[in-house]
Amino acid sequence: xxxxxxxxxxxxxIGIYGVMTRRNVIGILMSLELMxxxxxxxxxxxxxxxIADGLSGQLFAxxxxxxxxxxxxxxxxxxxLIYRNWRGVKSDYVNVMKW
Numbered sequence: 001x002x003x004x005x006x007x008x009x010x011x012x013x014i015g016i017y018g019v020m021t022r023r024n025v026i027g028i029l030m031s032l033e034l035m036x037x038x039x040x041x042x043x044x045x046x047x048x049x050x051i052a053d054g055l056s057g058q059l060f061a062x063x064x065x066x067x068x069x070x071x072x073x074x075x076x077x078x079x080x081l082i083y084r085n086w087r088g089v090k091s092d093y094v095n096v097m098k099w
Contacts, residue, residue: 004042008041014031015032015033016035019031025078029075033072040061040064044061
């Protein structure tokens with residue numbers, strides 16, 4: 001159980017570092033996906049080792065994957081809008097989108 005949790009912790013830490021240090025919106029979205037994958041590893045690990053007969057961990061992991069896909073679609077739409085208007089995808093341009 002420990003190797004899976006260690007892998008998830010490493011992935012989540014890399015994701016947090018990427019979100020905090022990146023200025024590129026696409027890099028931030030990729031870091032968020034790493035964090036979602038770490039959460040999925042934790043869900044499946046706890047389901048396998050704590051409740052061996054249930055499928056609730058896998059169902060929650062599939063739900064997180066669906067939410068991550070929807071987040072990626074919306075995020076990429078926003079990135080395309082930023083690029084179309086300001087010819088760059090730095091996160092500094094997001095503040096300019098206020099009406």
